[in-house]
Amino acid sequence: MRSDPAEYRLVSPGNLQAALSLLAGEPAQWLPIAGGTDVMVLYSAGKLPNRKLINIWNIPELRQIEVFPDRIRVGAACTYTALREHGIVSREFPLLAAAASWTGGIANQNRGTLGGNIANASPAADSLPALLVYDAELTLISVRGERRVDYRSFHMGYKQTALAADELIRDISLPRRFSGYVSHARKVGTRNAQAISKVCLAALGQIANGTIRDVRLALGSVAPVPLRLTETEHAFIGKRIEPSLIDTARKSVAQEISPIDDIRSTSRYRAAVAGNLVAEFLDKLAAEGANA
Numbered sequence: 548m549r550s551d552p553a554e555y556r557l558v559s560p561g562n563l564q565a566a567l568s569l570l571a572g573e574p575a576q577w578l579p580i581a582g583g584t585d586v587m588v589l590y591s592a593g594k595l596p597n598r599k600l601i602n603i604w605n606i607p608e609l610r611q612i613e614v615f616p617d618r619i620r621v622g623a624a625c626t627y628t629a630l631r632e633h634g635i636v637s638r639e640f641p642l643l644a645a646a647a648s649w650t651g652g653i654a655n656q657n658r659g660t661l662g663g664n665i666a667n668a669s670p671a672a673d674s675l676p677a678l679l680v681y682d683a684e685l686t687l688i689s690v691r692g693e694r695r696v697d698y699r700s701f702h703m704g705y706k707q708t709a710l711a712a713d714e715l716i717r718d719i720s721l722p723r724r725f726s727g728y729v730s731h732a733r734k735v736g737t738r739n740a741q742a743i744s745k746v747c748l749a750a751l752g753q754i755a756n757g758t759i760r761d762v763r764l765a766l767g768s769v770a771p772v773p774l775r776l777t778e779t780e781h782a783f784i785g786k787r788i789e790p791s792l793i794d795t796a797r798k799s800v801a802q803e804i805s806p807i808d809d810i811r812s813t814s815r816y817r818a819a820v821a822g823n824l825v826a827e828f829l830d831k832l833a834a835e836g837a838n839a
């Protein structure tokens with residue numbers, strides 16, 4: 548352990564308003580800590596700059612999954628285990644349930660939260676491509692009030708987000724309109740558990756009269772932010788899935804992404820895998836889409 552606990556202060560207000568007041572009183576001084584699975588890695592490496600931590604793990608409003616006729620609202624401090632075990636999440640948002648099931652190991656899933664994954668803003672985070680294709684919307688809250696932000700515009704650059712220093716992510720809202728879609732999730736990493744993705748995909752699609760009616764593709768670990776492949780999506784609409792389209796898809800994916808070489812993989816490998824994953828999804832959509 549490279550940090551000295553005596554140098555840190557942790558408070559546990561237990562309610563949302565008290566947590567927000569602390570954040571507002573000294574913006575950028577206090578750091579929220581939910582499951583701690585990212586924060587404690589920094590702490591034990593001696594790289595946690597903030598000395599004041601607010602525990603938000605035990606704030607009831609942040610721990611609920613609420614179901615409405617048109618959407619579900621996931622509290623930001625809901626864990627991967629809560630997501631995996633929720634019937635509606637599993638049935639209607641299988642891409643999110645899949646990402647939850649392969650994020651770290653069981654201990655990590657019992658502590659790690661969806662809000663923490665979003666705020667930590669890693670381009671390799673596993674749940675974020677699913678949020679992109681499901682049109683997630685975030686509620687950000689502070690003593691100044693609350694505001695809604697399309698998740699798509701939340702990540703503004705590498706590790707940069709639209710979150711102000713006095714704000715918390717309160718919840719993640721997901722519209723319930725994708726259950727008729729064919730879905731496909733893949734994580735390519737060194738192994739299935741406890742590995743950061745080299746590339747991960749979340750994809751949704753619908754076929755009508757033999758052609759693609761709608762398609763939604765998002766990739767992680769191929770750009771500074773989790774990436775929705777809008778140009779590739781547009782190129783697919785109204786097309787039949789045949790070998791020439793799959794060739795076009797590989798080229799289009801390669802143009803839209805900007806992967807890097809790093810400790811986990813190379814840019815070339817990531818580009819090849821990204822094209823393969825989209826091709827694999829199109830095969831699945833062709834096979835299952837007519838019956839979905």
Ligand SMILES: Cc1cc2nc3c(=O)[nH]c(=O)nc-3n(C[C@H](O)[C@H](O)[C@H](O)COP(=O)(O)OP(=O)(O)OC[C@H]3O[C@@H](n4cnc5c(N)ncnc54)[C@H](O)[C@@H]3O)c2cc1C
Nearest residue numbers: 581582583584585586651659660662663664666672673716
């Ligand atoms: C062993 C191990 C394996 C892992 N494997 C994976 C993996 O496979 N895939 C993957 O994507 N991630 C993985 N992670 C990373 C981590 O588990 C996730 O990012 C997790 O979702 C973080 O959630 P948390 O609640 O623990 O966040 P914390 O560590 O509590 O917080 C992370 C950041 O988010 C901020 N924050 C948390 N909640 C809020 C909120 N409601 N509002 C505003 N800011 C907030 C904190 O201030 C901090 O900056 C792994 C981590 C470990 C230690």
